[in-house]
Amino acid sequence: MPGKIPLLVLSRLGVTLITLLIVSFVVFAATLLLPGDVVEILLGQAATPEAVAGLREAMHLDSPALVRYGQWLLGLLHGDFGVSYANSMPVADMIGGRLMNTLRLAAVTTLLAVPLALFLGITAAMYRGSIYDRAVTMIIVSVISVPEFLIATLAVLIFAVWLRWLPALSLANEIQSFGQLLKVFAMPVITLTCVIAAQMVRMTRAAVIDALQMPFVEMALLKGASKTRMVLRHALPNAIGPIANAIALSLSYLLGGVIIVETIFNYPGIAKLMVDAVATRDLPLIQSCAMIFCFGFLLLITLADIIAILANPRLRT
């Protein structure tokens, strides 16, 4: 069955595309349901009935919803995200810089959190039941239980107010050197790492423990393999599927779920942009942000599934 893997990967990608289409419909429908009228908000006190009607027509708000959905979707396919209602700038321009900021923060967090979580999860599984394992588990549980705004606030209090090591605000456009980059990113990254690593550590630990109980790991031990070899060569390759999924779920949080962190550190990311857009009923901006979040989420999950497919030896030849 040589053609099985490409076929499975393709069908998985197909599912992603269909999901994306459904998501776009839901996003569009949901924004229509938002209370308040953009035209009245835009016009403010000048909202005479004539002005409202005129602006509606100018913004094509009077055509049926499905038609507008079609136009919007076509635009998306051509890379045209529309024009912001609030300040008449192209949405793409507004998002562009912000998205880069968010992605930069996400990338730095990923680089720190994923290796850290894998290391902690795997070592905790290796020394299951030891003091080390219990300490890791306990710290993880307490980190999960503390809300992120508390972690962020505490970080500001300790590092910026008491120790004065780091700036309280993360002004991303002032980065000149690597040292500055570290300073600017330090606190948001620490906070986000705490939030997302916890889940990954727990899932990695569980998956590796599961794999370690397989008879072939005992067989490796009886062949004289060391503990490290048992874990890295035998247990881990069979635990990649669940671990990849746990990582994808955790990382997807870095795109849309970082609003609290962005707000506290005044970091100009995309989540903050979306919340501002909701306040001004800026539908194209909201829709685009929502689509980006969903797209990122689907991308990560699809990637994890494809990794799981590729890691499945039964599909190899």
Place this chain on the structure above:
Amino acid sequence: MTQPLVDIQNLMVEARTDSGRKVEIIKGVSFTVEKGEIVALIGESGSGKTTIALTMMGYTRPGCRISGGKVTLGGRDLVTMSEKQRQALRGTDVAYVPQSAAAAFNPAQRLIDQVIEVAGIHKLMPKAEARAKAISLFRALALPAPETIGERYPHQVSGGQLQRLAAAMALIGDPQLLIFDEPTTALDVTTQIEVLRAFKDVMRKGGMAGIYVSHDLAVVAQIADRIIVLKGGEIQEEGTTQEILHNARHPYTRELLSAFEPAVFQPHEPKDTKSVVRRPVLEVSNIYAGYGPLGGDGLPAKVVLSDVSCKLYKGQNLGVIGESGSGKSTLARVVAGLLPPARGTVEFNGRELDTEAARRSKEDLRRMQIVFQLADTALNPARSIADILGRPLTFYHGQKGAAREARIKELLDMVHLPSAIRHRMPGELSGGQKQRVNFARALAANPDVILCDEITSALDTVVAAAIIDLLKELQSSLNLSYVFISHDLSTVQSICDQVMVMQNGRTVELLANSQLPEGANHHYSQLLFASVPKLDTGWLDSLPAGFAATGN
């Protein structure tokens, strides 16, 4: 006098239960193994045979630890040495062949990489040399395509081949001692012969010492020089193979031996001998069944049963015998309505049943019950025994309260279990007790026919014999008819009036009990019956070369 290769003195192993209680599972065992000698450890599950074998690798399963005694291998004590020193011994001085090779191979790696891993871990030889050695071992173990079989993944080779590959994996480091942990238990009888023969050849040529762990005396008789009989973590009897087979002193050993005596079969004569025409209670006609989507010819993509027909007469038993993959369990699923056949009919008392259990009447369902092989998975672990037995009573008979309670006690009494057991959970019972509950659950419906799917296969010989006795006893008192599915000729022979031999989803032949086993006409039945190991040390060697080759 030279020093023995293995010297075990007063070995004790302690296990910690989930509740933190400590239990001694090996209670002071002592024995020795000479160089080049094969010693068998024999006993039922829970006797500690695998635990003892693993201590010779300096290993105990998680939750267990060696709490006393000495295990010396070549003069060095495995109990006191460091874990690093033990790692250095494993794979080189002593190697292990597992019970289930299918589970012992890492599904994510190619076979050859796993076979030669020992050489890599201990830096015994360069990779190319190890590969060449592995290939020569594959050849010595009579594996097909020795040059290329290693390039495959574990799921791409058969069970018998995997077992031989596991032996190659153990042999690659030229160990002085080889531990076989029930290496043929999971195999079909015809495959077992090939594997046993390959093992014996390699061991003989290499002059290696071996520990052979098994519950099957007949298998052990073919390969071992000496036998140690274990029960409850203690040695019951020890002697040369001939002594144990012919002059067993200990009652437990005799009990094990008696399981091999030809079973006495009492034919079930129909009670109403006056009626000339006997109508079968269950008649299966021309069944075609399988899995996957139906093709253009109306047959599923993977056909498991082709044109299978059989009849079961009231008060009699029909045995279905065959190797794994012969379709015997699928037949039970079709009869029970769990797998609707593509073609063919199932008639019950002369009336055609619906192909799907969901559309059969409650009365039809009640009159035909099925008992599965693994009581562990068939019994809900979260329900008490009373709940498990009470459910069919309420479902089929609408019994509640005191009547139900009384009937539960009666059912437990029928299967010879104390009534106090009804408050327990399945996990608290032994394997034999669970299978009795599993059977009582079928009896609760008051059925006419019970389909028994390998119900004794997972049990120890002595326990299995007791279950068969129970089945016979209940048959005469409740006028039941059994369809008895098994791969084991001796159990089928002891209880069935008629035996259907199956191979590759087809009926090979139908034999009356009196024709077993010599009366078989078809060469496959003859092969199958002749492959059952005999309690005779020369049996394996007396078989002609290439004996089982026709079975594949």
